[in-house]
Amino acid sequence: MAPQRFREQYDQIQRSMPDVPLAIGPDDAGEFLYEKGVVLARDGEEARIVEDTVRRHFTAFAGLSADQVRRAGPESNRSGITRIRVADPGQGDGSGDPAVANALRALREPEGRTGRRLVGRNHVVSIAVNACPGDEPVPVEAGARPNPAAADGSHTPDGAVGVLVVDTGLMNDYRSYPLLAHTRGDAQVEECGEDGVLRQYCGHGTFIAGLVAAVAPDTDITVRGTLNDAGAILESEFGEKLFETVDRDGWPDILSLSAGTSNGRTDGLLGVDAFMRELRRQRTLLVACAGNNSSATPFWPAAYADLPGFEDAVLSVGALRGDGEYGACFSNHGAWVKAYAPGERLISALTGFDTPVPYVYQHSTYDDCRYGFGYACTCRHPRHTGALSEEGGSGKPDQVMFEGLAQWSGTSFATPVAAGMIAAHMSARAETDPRAARRQLMDANSEVAEVRGAKVPALVPATWRPVPVALPSPRT
Template sequence: MAPQRFHEQFDHIQRSMPDVPLAMGPDDDAHLLYEKGVVLARSGEEARAVEDAVRAHFTETRGLLPDHVRRDGPERGRGGVTRIRVGDPAGGEDTVPHALSALRAAEDRHGRRLVSRNHVVHIAVNACPGDEPVPIARSGSPNPAAAGTAHDPRTAVRVLVVDTGLVSDHRAYPLLAHTSGDTQATETDDGGVLRQYVGHGTFIAGILAAVAPNTDITVRGSLNDAGAVLECEFGSKLFEAVEQDGWPDVISLSAGSPAAGLHGLLGLEAFMRELRAHRTLLVAAAGNNGSDVPFWPAAYAAMPEYADSVLSVGALRSDGEGPACFSNHGRWVRVYAPGERLTSALTGFADPVPYLYQHSTYDDCRFGFDYSCTCRYPRHTGVLSEDRESTGSKPDQVMFDGLAQWSGTSFATPVAAGLVAALMTADRERDPRRAGRRLLARATDRTDVRGVRMPALRPPTWRPVPVQAPALPA
């Protein structure tokens, strides 16, 4: 069986943040990444109180010098949080768990959470997409296919995609002719090979435009760097994205971080409060960890104060008959939409570009499912796989010249966001949150997710891809 993608991707993300020491855990199964030696607190009096409490604890019990514990600012920022250094990562020991434990008594006295890890927020993934893209011939067609409505700039629904930037030739793809936003800074490496995650935001925009052609889509490249950003920066990046062109009708966000409990992320508190004050609907991916651990910000949908402003989306498998193996699940996931083997634009239609697979496929489904899922098919060997050198196998290379097939809750999310936008156009509805409620109320289809019947959104232009039974051993 191929090595765990989580560990492969940890190294990839660490290389993209060379000055940030990262840690995994506390449980690998939670697929949690965070900054070593640093905790987050709300800026202001709470940050100072946390610093004093941690300093006293570590000075008395662990012999750390006082200057190891300090606020690393900014004290005031749009994200509303302050980084507090609780130890020296160069010392090799991760002091974050000790700091969190030391503050439990203080939190009990205050009656609220005061501190958290500085999580790595990443593309809604198992720290990588549900699978990697597969080339589709130029003669192929998108799936979901383009709906029949035309684009009308006077009535178009405004949708913001916060993701990686657009590929430079995206306008060559007809459905993205009127899409705007940030372009990907660097698309290929020195050898001309497509970088990992390039095309992720373009693929999402293509799905949105197919499901809801009467949309003005803006893509912001807030996650251009390996699809990952520290939690302390994420809130500010979201503020920057929405304020460049004003708050949109719908935000399609295929990124987040797992975190146990129903508290949310400290680094998102300020943004989520601001979201509630607007009419914008946040449609967020549930994540691809095959887990019920809440994935934020999607899990805000389970909190009563955010139930009207957040729609969390899990992924259906390619035949639409059940959840995809990788899809997160739980009471905090509101709806499921097709998310396995969708077809959209990865590049424009200019020049073909090579891509080396990063991850090897598995001999068996890594989540224990028994259908022919994207864990196993199509077979390929990746650059990051630990067993590649020992087996002497070379990474597989493919060529992309336009369309691709890709899987993940990353892509179920724009399906749901597009259906909200399409309903707004069909009903002449100007309130996206009312449209979201109406969409769920009209969703008569259901799918069984671990014994629970859940709403399923299957766009009329989406074509199921038959799931083949797994081959029996010879």
């Protein structure tokens, strides 16, 4: 059975994609979300092989006639991917999709004439699927300072390092935060619902931009709302959107990406394969989050850092807990995670600088860490009750107010900290090659932390302040 929190987020993401029936995979295990009734294949000969194989093997089982197995479009795009319908997506519920699973089995090794994988699920690439309550922001006390604090330095228009943040858009009042004075990009489309309450994940891209600007003041930051307001997009669309973004803005020095998905495989995502191969030919460094499911399962695109040929092009980043000594309970881990940075209870810009904005928690904290950790992790502290967790229950969700800065946790935020450190290194050394800067920074770094018994590289900004990890004393 998938964790309750994953199901809560499944429901929320499904509401944000009302025209896309979604399933939980693999086989209801709660590792990722994907589009029902559809598989992905590369355009051309490989798509034809997939269609022919599906027709031969299980059209009757899937409830389709042979002529109903067809391309769901588009047939030609920059990412080189075709959606192929293999079942009626209206059948069944979200607990897996047997027709898609059968299509994957029918095209398992040996994989046709190409010698490579022919077919894959159409996954949801998201900032949202996180089994830990740390993925909701927390108000900070009046007068709180950002953490990491703003580093010394100034913005130089002619020499600033270009950082592209692919995420949700910028909040309307982001320019009220001085560190974001030189930031540009897409606006958040709908910040609040009809009730005036801030929507979940709104402000995610703004928070990330604030972290980059704090660690590396001499940056030109562009934020693109590629992930839409809900922070989720289908894999089949994601690769194309990435191409559109770099076509629009040019290839940046550093691309900061705080989203992804697992897929149960070790060879990447079909939907972003073309973009990743093009990235490898560019000079851009992709800094990508390792994900927040406390798992060693590869999380893509971050896990490309462990694939041959991508070692210089991708840096995968996990999260350290508040004291910086160990990995955060929620952080994914494994040999494919190449660096860790502070990612628990960071403080950056959110919204409400001009007018305070209310927010209602969607998920409840737990009595104990859901991963068995003994420190004051974000699974259980600070306590709050969420609307999705209490549907049909007797609890009342907690409402808070945001007035500018917020505290937030996740590998989503460790990632821009690491990206900012590389950008700051480029500025300090007059280094114009971001991949060379990454190597120099990692080679010179002596900081280490412990993650699951292993010593790992820790990228810790000088302006970051550790936060207590002991549980607070009970009220008397």
